Amino acid sequence: MARLSAAFLALALGLSGPQAALQSAVAQERPAAAPQAQPAQALPPAEEVKATEPGQEPAPHRNGAQPGEQPAPDAAQPEAEETAENSAPSFGGAQIPHDLSPMGMFLQADWVVKAVMIGLAFASVVTWTVWIAKSMELAAASRKVKRGLNALAASRSLEDARRALGNRRGAGPVAAFVAAADAEIAYSEDAMSPEGVKERVASHLSRLEAQAGRRLAIGTGLLATIGSTAPFVGLFGTVWGIMNSFIGISNAQTTNLAVVAPGIAEALLATAIGLVAAIPAVIIYNVFARAIAGHRAQLGDASAAVLRIVSRDLDRAEHGGGRLLRRAAE
Template identity: 40%
Template sequence: MEQNAVEAVELGGNIPDFSLWGMFAQADWIVQAVMIILLLSSVWCWAIIVDKVRRIRRISAQADQFDAEFWSGNSLEDLFDRVRRNPDHPMAMLFVAAMKEWQRSVSGTGKIAMGVQDRLYRVMRVTVSREMEGLESYLSFLATVGSTAPFVGLFGTVWGIMNSFQSIAVSHNSSLAVVAPGIAEALFATAMGLVAAIPAVVGYNKISSDLGRYANRLDSFADEFGTILSRQLDEEEH
């Protein structure tokens, strides 16, 4: 590094700054734009990852608590009265939606409307789909960054290397002091692409796996609850 600085001084140029900020400040505006895009993408990816991980942990804990209450043997009507005003997690929303449809299907005379079982399953499927769609929001951004960030960084790399070759042509000097700044900027852009892509890919795979297990849990609960309501329907019809 000291030898490079000496060569730069002998050439009458400034000593290049190889700090992170220095490489950014000395870079071509196109390379700077690439770096800014990758930095903002990385920050947004981390925000999504942290938010999703915290939310999945919260709704999983809430589902555990609700599941214990549901199978405690207490009346489903009492449980419905407690959670209907503020169903704050998907499993509670699924339960409330099904119970509301069940109550609407019972006429004032106590008779069960036709097709109630199909409607109950349809309501639960729609609720699961809607809740999972909300939980999966912004995951496509993680997938996009994970697949494209390395190529965006590579574009900055190619552009930086092109600038290095232009410096050689202008100065008619192929010493390391001439090409080092451009190469450093190019490698910095590549590194930023990887810094953005790797957490995005890991986060996407982790969150998708956790959400897949949670969706299976909701589906299992919907099937079990549907079985309970179907059994009660058969009892009331007979």
């Protein structure tokens, strides 16, 4: 038994020795082969993986934002929005005016519409200038005619009328009537036909009366022209502006009211200015027409008063041997 146990022990030792040597040789070969192996492909970072496995928490954001928090907006975004708001969109080759006041729309208008507006504004200034000037002229002429009528009413002869009007400053056309009657009587001294003298004096006075009326009507024709043409000029500016608005709508490819309204308002401003120029011109023209008609009636009264005085002097001269007639001629 002792010999059998020793034999098994020797056999076990013999087997373990070669096995240990084999394992050590394999271990030496593995480090040399490891560098020759291909490296495995790296997995993408956890923050770039869009989908996560169920039950797995999402990876934290790179900038340290907690889950549920909104990312901070870009700092350049508010500036871009503000620039876009301040800049007006293109509209028919021009910018749409954000200022819809009359001055703002005028500054943004097309050059043709601007020319129409400037012309109508100038016409309005001319209208009010004519109104001020002619009102003062009519008032002064009316006062002069009234003073002359009072002097003629107080005169018994042409000589008295000449003396009374000569002492009054600014007698106006009535003094011219008396002077014309005196001159015609002087020219007709040799022809002592009273009827012929009266006709010649009446003809001269009628021409002076018409001349005074024409002089007073100067400037009123301009009012009639402005009143009749200003609305059509404004309408031309409106049509031109609406054409530009349609072109702008076509270029913008939108019918948004914010795009359409400024151009149409700008066009309608021309018509508004035309009406502002035309309506006062028509009213002032009608007022002046009535005033001039009244002044011509006063001139007719003065002419008739002078004719009555001339007829009175001629009748006296006929019965008095022409002495009063020669005295009036002197």
